[in-house]
Amino acid sequence: MASNTSSSSPNSRNGWTRSNSILRVSGTSIVDGDGNKVILKGVGLGGHLNMENFITGFTGHEHEHREALTAVLGKEKADFYFGRFLDYFFTDKDAEFLASLGLNSIRVPINYRHFEDDMNPGVIKPEGFRLLDRIVNICARHNIYVIIDLHTAPGGQNQDWHCDSGITKALFWKFKNFQDRVANLWFEIAKHYRGNPVIAGYNPLNEPSDPDHVNLIAFYARVEKVIRIVDPEHMLFIDGNTYSMDFTRFPKTPLPNAVYACHDYSFLGFPRGGTYTGTPEQKAKLRSSFERKVKFMRDAGVPIYNGEFGPVYASAEENGMSAAQVNECRVALLREQLSIYRETDVNWSIWTYKDINYQGMVYADEGSAYMKLLAPFIQKKKDLSADFWGSNDDKVKERYEPLFKAFREWVPEHLHNKKYPSPLWTIERHVERVVRETLLSEYLGWEMAEYFDGKSEEELDELAASYKFENCKVRDELNAALSEDAKATGKSSRL
Template identity: 25%
Template sequence: MKKIVLLVFISFSIASFGQGFLHRNGQEIVDGNGKNIVLRGLGLGGWMVQEGYMLQTGSFAGPQHVIKQKITDLIGAKNTEDFYDAYKVNGITQRDIDSLAAWGFNSVRLPMHYNLYTLPLEQEVVSGQNTWLEEGFEMTDELLKWCAANKIYLILDLHAAPGGQGKDANISDYDPAKPSLWESTANQDKMVALWEKLAERYKDNPWIGAYDIINEPNWNFTGTNQNGCDENSNAPLRALQVRVTNAIRAIDKNHLIFIEGNCWGNNYDGMFPLWDENMALSFHKYWNQNDVASIQKMLDYRTQYNVPIWLGESGENSNVWFKEAISLMESNNIGWAFWPMKKIENLAGVTSVKKTPEYEQLLQYWNNKSAKPSVDFGKKALMQIAENFKIENLTIRYDVIDAMFRQIQTTETKKYKHHSLPGKVFASEYDLGQNGYAYLDKDIANYDGTKFTKWNKGGMMRNDGVDIESCNDTMTNGFQVGFIDDGEWLQYTVEVKTKTSFDIAVRYASQASGGKLYLEDGNGRISETITIPSSGGYDKWKTVTLKNVILKQGINKVKVRFEKGNFNFNFLEFKKSNK
């Protein structure tokens, strides 16, 4: 019977909330006017809490404290402080938030490291007292100002709690040499005090969307799985979140509270009944199927306990997976926050930070594969990486943005780049759109976290299933399409001023003969099938030509159909036929 206690909660009126505050209304998250709000968000991962995989240090330094020590050992404490100052200033700016709003996001999730707001226990001068640091609060204030200016919500997420909340150390900067959050009452007291401080500071601001009390706890209290995936009671996790909620509510009765289960947020066994009328359940979703069965347990919780649910973190997959996951969420009235915004050489995200050769040299040194660089070299390399985190220096992944927003609404394709013929059309510049509409590829997403299937085997340029690699041809945009399987295809939108007959050069590289392709438009075939001979290797480039292909005046959507694959494809060059 305990699991239905929440059903008897007394409904509260919208008028009890400040104008504009997000809050629970039954199973919905609504604004101050009672309008259902679907949160479409992005997590600002790596800004306040570094994780090794985002900086490509994961093989030797995963948690932030280890990363920082590696840097300090190389360039010294003062230079390290200079790097982190620049990194934080450049990591998130007003232009970043302006861009997110322009792209379609209506919320951001801020992963907070407690040590930007208060000292770690071991650094406190007086035991039991908290020293408050202005840096974290000022960073949050500024971010909130930018969010409010763009009318998007800011969700505060305690990503790294005092002591660390999970055995997956990279996520929460957990140091096993020190008492964890769960092994130290003092760390728990500090966490509660931090939420009190945040609640006091932001209680009257409606652009704070919610308080996400604790990110991805993963700890075994009584079970055998170290990440808490077989916990049945989760009593310490529930007790701490109840305590934090009560502390917040003594100060702030306006804001929505998100809670998370164990096992990276998803194990809610023992977490019910719920204890506050203005809360929602957060869950995280990675590397699985995008069907109703994948979220059925959360849907059941929503119905059984009459509470909203929110996908608080997801991502790190292909555009196909993104489109499917977001469609699944929105068709079930579930808001979402994807992850992260910035990462070095990031394919599966809205932006990518460029890795420099100098930074690669540092990585090689830290991996014990090269000699130790000088202090001066190391600092310059790191300061350049910090500079590369500015949005004006990022690569914007417009294909990812298109998948997350436009492709949710339509199967229509859109040109990736304007192609006016005659001229070259590079293979990697195929249309934006869904698999089966803009392109067809067989390996399109990672649906199994135990296998980690590569959807783009080349790992470059775009986050679709199409396999894109770097290209060594003398004429190139830097990329080629490779790993071509039989039956796959790519579509290109091209423009022709008048009806024209073209000879089309196909630039390819192949180890063996046997590849075959032809062209078609919406009405069917427009070319013969041409056989791809061996060029002498996958990096040896040759050309074959399709003759007398007629394209109509105006916009043409041309598909390159690969009857047989096993070759690399660089470009098509359209030249007027000599007839």
């Protein structure tokens, strides 16, 4: 497929100009073709070309969600709905808003299923590039760099819902065929975008979790060579192992022209993690946690990219506090993290841009057609703790505790932490991931689909339009914190 360079011409807005050269690594910095330092500060476009349950309200995995709606609506109407959803979720108005905040980059998570079918592996579908080109061209018009992030791989590169495998094992590391398909996909992506200065680089795998800690290293070496066959210029964004937090088994010599990426979520930003009050102990823990994740980058002398971070926000009382009190604490936590990153010019991308009022900078209005239709289901899903992100299990804990207790008794104690990723996941976490977030969620996904039964194309269009920027609300406190940090860096942070 031909290189997409139609959007690569220089563009000027608000007194600054996007470089017409491709970004590259220079020591610990990212620079443009003239050697000017560029600090990438942006957001992940979660929920779009890779859908996630907590972002748009379904349960389980994206392919299950699509299949359930197709079974209810029929293929033609389901395709119509999802097509409209993708059209409305990210438009020029969204890019204009991000640029107005001073943000200069978007990390675009993609699902491999847009580019190939499991029943026709290795055959690349043009539709995937049409969808991705649309985002790239929008970003080009608003001077925003794009990082292409493979968020799902065939078989699943990690054990969680966001790699859309439908299971809780990362089979990507067990089957060479899966790895061959991803290498082929990156060859085609790199060929398509070579020479395009809007593209900041390629993120080969989001949050890989290789239990053996060696398959990932071999895969990175392989995919780097494959990409370089057709694109010797664009940077690579290399995630650490175990959900982008572990670099301890990485070779001391980094890959050429590569930025290494951690993810820096804090438990204090979630309902089960306690309350951030800004104590010296909490601030010290935030700093030490981040420095542990980036020790490899510091030692190797390469740029640091924090590909995901950020708390979730409350819309009702939580842990005995009002939503306003909770969110004040969460924004304070975010500001402290940003101050740590700013000290050493860390590149960052907050998670996530748009959702149903969990974590997004922008979120669907509760009065919109989508939110009114699905409000009962979304509340049920939350009460049942059917997705892990942004919920607690207060209302179902007593139901599951006997099961957890039984597992602790049935499994010898010395094996409780045997299953990877441990101790990141306890034995209870493994049980709830399988029972609640996979099996129960599959059943609930069929229930959600029934809410769409009988909807006309006009009604489906209205539901999808709930995600248009002009129909959404913005999270002012969060956006102010991000904008202040982005603009505080000055011109070096802009394109």
